[in-house]
Amino acid sequence: MDPAVRASRTLAAPLLDPEFVEVGASGRRWTYEEMLAGLPEMAGGTEGGPRHEPEAFTGVLLAPGVVHLTYETLLDGRRVRRSSLWRRDPGAPAGSGLRMYYHQGTPAPGADPHP
Template identity: 55%
Template sequence: MTEAIDRERSLHDPSVRLSGALAEALFDPEFIEVGASGRRWTRAEMIAALPTLHGGTENSTPITAERFEGTVLAPGVVHLTYETRIEDRHARRSSIWRRDAAGRFRLYYHQATPVPNGPDRP
């Protein structure tokens, strides 16, 4: 579980977001994301876009990730949930990591759900 959390956090690191090779090593070949905007991303689209998204440069607004929780769904498959803040945007996130043939966790699925501003927001 700790390895999956560490790898999830590394995806928020500008050095990883700027390096196609480092990013490729983290994404499963069958990766799919449903972003906070509702857009569906493929592995190739996400790797290409990472340098342009928040957290993609040393000078961009950092991504704050907190409240990580994880559950083992099956041997070699971990489901993580956590929350992020980027400037004034807050999202709840869900990721599924699975081990590849070499034993490394790779991100298989990710979904972000925006949390609206308001009195009910934690």
Template identity: 60%
Template sequence: MDDESAQVTAAIAGELRLMDPEVRASRKPAAELLDPEFVEVGASGRRYAYEQLLAELPDKPGASADGPRYEPSGMTGAVLAPGLVLVTFEARLGVRRTRHSSLWRRRDEQSGWRMYHHQATVVPPGIE
């Protein structure tokens, strides 16, 4: 596997971990996957910073083992620069369909890959 493929694989693995209910329900593993400078613009249009998302993540959809789970599809990644990967995909959570884009960055070998920015957009019914 070449370096670019390894970077994309690592970012996608982190993205999938953040959809895991066990990770979403627990601050420590989620904190290890989010960059301290993290910002999200959620599907609701609400903006979240690092601490705010960590505090609210356990109460968000997809955080319960017995509730609906994220079902991602079409996940792809592209290296924008060394240590910076763009991941895009669609996801379903129950009947709601959303499109996502995330920037993952790795500052150094010790910190590993962390989500730096995330954007989600609801796809209205009937839109392909």
């Protein structure tokens, strides 16, 4: 959610699994490379500009090293429900190395469909 991370491939890349896929709130499908290339241009990616305000986090351990995270974000009056799967990087030390493997954003009821 930090604009500095969204704007930096160096900072964002370690958070995404190399097999990352996203289905965004717009319905577009993104791959790892597409997401890293597009993040700096997306809403919430500039210092001092509007940013995603996350809330209502819930996490569930699905299996060892696999976590399902749900939450909502608000940006410029647009609320989006988000769901992501995080999995442990097998090469990372114990207790670290979770990377986002899959993410989906869905506009919440009453959300502005044309931000």
